[in-house]
Amino acid sequence: MSPPATTPPRRADARRNVAAILDAAQECLIRDPEATVAQIAQAAGVGRVTLYGHFATRTELVDAVFERVTAQADTMLAATDVSGDPMAALARLVTANWQVVHRFRAVLAAAERELPPARVRGHNDRHLRRLTALLARGRAEGAFRTDLPEQWLATTAYTLMHAAAHECAAGRLDPVGAGVALTATLTAAFAPPPPPGAPGGHGT
Amino acid sequence: MSPPATTPPRRADARRNVAAILDAAQECLIRDPEATVAQIAQAAGVGRVTLYGHFATRTELVDAVFERVTAQADTMLAATDVSGDPMAALARLVTANWQVVHRFRAVLAAAERELPPARVRGHNDRHLRRLTALLARGRAEGAFRTDLPEQWLATTAYTLMHAAAHECAAGRLDPVGAGVALTATLTAAFAPPPPPGAPGGHGT
Known part of the structure; x- marks a missing residue:
């Protein structure tokens, strides 16, 4: 079964944000294992509040x-x-x-x-x-x-x-x-x- | 020339103490790189004051x-x-x-x-x-x-x-x-x- 096409836009946004955060975090950590959450949020193009909404720490x-x-x-x-x-x-x-x-x-x-x-x-x-x-x-x-x-x-x-x-x-x-x-x-x-x-x- | 036989006893004691401290320190550090000064003094058979008299730190x-x-x-x-x-x-x-x-x-x-x-x-x-x-x-x-x-x-x-x-x-x-x-x-x-x-x- 394919997923329902009616996924609310906010959940789709959240998934995109998580993917962007993980991509950015991976790239940032590869460059610098001590990269901060603030740097990762900036690289992902999301606010720190958004990032902390998905990853508490x-x-x-x-x-x-x-x-x-x-x-x-x-x-x-x-x-x-x-x-x-x-x-x-x-x-x-x-x-x-x-x-x-x-x-x-x-x-x-x-x-x-x-x-x-x-x-x-x-x-x-x-x-x-x-x-x-x-x-x-x-x-x-x-x-x-x-x-x-x-x-x-x-x-x-x-x-x-x-x-x-x-x-x-x-x-x-x-x-x-x-x-x-x-x-x-x-x-x-x-x-x-x-x-x-x-x-x-x-x-x- | 051999060293004078009249070295004051206290200087000879000091040399013996230094040698004993170094021997003990080497053995202690080989067993445990974190050996304390107190352990080394004890192993050398000298007091901590004597040890610190030779090695300030x-x-x-x-x-x-x-x-x-x-x-x-x-x-x-x-x-x-x-x-x-x-x-x-x-x-x-x-x-x-x-x-x-x-x-x-x-x-x-x-x-x-x-x-x-x-x-x-x-x-x-x-x-x-x-x-x-x-x-x-x-x-x-x-x-x-x-x-x-x-x-x-x-x-x-x-x-x-x-x-x-x-x-x-x-x-x-x-x-x-x-x-x-x-x-x-x-x-x-x-x-x-x-x-x-x-x-x-x-x-x-």
């Missing part, structure tokens, strides 16, 4: 933006093909994950400051599971090294992604270069080591 | 411990042979660096909280220079990859060392396993990539 607003950004991130990651050759799948997943980290890092920083840790952790855990599932499959198939704990490989991936975001923020890497560096570093770090004595092996 | 005391720890770290790192095959030298330098990070991380955390950033940065920069010098030599000799920025390789090494310390603190890695994981990860990540199409090459 800055925390409520940050939570709503975090929810939306999380959904967008999940969509981007769910669209990533993690089947087939594990090493090629790793490269695709790292690239997609890097785009998420790079794009939404500031929103995540705002969320970490303002929301309960468990709320943010739930989101990170979901993304981490995608990687750990691929790590487990790749290790079982002999495509990834098994001489180091799986948890360490996952830590390596996430730590380097956040380091890359930091390097970009400091102007020492550009986002495209960072994606290349991450993929190259992680595929090399996760490959099974050559046997000692083999060409390229460093059996120290 | 907690900051002065942390600075003195940081100075001592830095000298110990420099000694450990300076004793590391970074000559010869760059990949083997990297493994030795990473192992030594990891021992420093693991052993002195809590003191560093206390220093970062209490001392001017430039003071702590000077110390980190000195250690970083040892690694970047080895990276530059290894890249020139073809032992390390040159397809990624040198700065990124240095970031990778330091980021993973601190991640390993975090994993140890969380009980997910033991210090020996962390040293092995760091060396294995970094030597793999820094090796020149195989040409695309070569066995083990993943030209994604």
Whole structure:
């Protein structure tokens, strides 16, 4: 059934306002995790009273933006093909994950400051599971090294992604270069080591 | 010339007290970066008045411990042979660096909280220079990859060392396993990539 065409104009206005506020809040928080409610209202083209009518506190607003950004991130990651050759799948997943980290890092920083840790952790855990599932499959198939704990490989991936975001923020890497560096570093770090004595092996 | 044997007993006592305070402060700060002056005085077996007679503030005391720890770290790192095959030298330098990070991380955390950033940065920069010098030599000799920025390789090494310390603190890695994981990860990540199409090459 389609919604009734007779929605009162005030409810349609309210929906438009909420959408405008969320769009503005997302853009403002991406630029500055400490963006104020007043700045967000101004960017959305609504009064502060209107904004507070929809989101009683800055925390409520940050939570709503975090929810939306999380959904967008999940969509981007769910669209990533993690089947087939594990090493090629790793490269695709790292690239997609890097785009998420790079794009939404500031929103995540705002969320970490303002929301309960468990709320943010739930989101990170979901993304981490995608990687750990691929790590487990790749290790079982002999495509990834098994001489180091799986948890360490996952830590390596996430730590380097956040380091890359930091390097970009400091102007020492550009986002495209960072994606290349991450993929190259992680595929090399996760490959099974050559046997000692083999060409390229460093059996120290 | 040996020092005069007639040093007044009170000056010898004072020297012993300072040494005991610094020993106790280092051990206390390694266990807990937030250790109080009262805890340190107790561990040193001196009164708080005596401690404050030597170190007017907690900051002065942390600075003195940081100075001592830095000298110990420099000694450990300076004793590391970074000559010869760059990949083997990297493994030795990473192992030594990891021992420093693991052993002195809590003191560093206390220093970062209490001392001017430039003071702590000077110390980190000195250690970083040892690694970047080895990276530059290894890249020139073809032992390390040159397809990624040198700065990124240095970031990778330091980021993973601190991640390993975090994993140890969380009980997910033991210090020996962390040293092995760091060396294995970094030597793999820094090796020149195989040409695309070569066995083990993943030209994604």
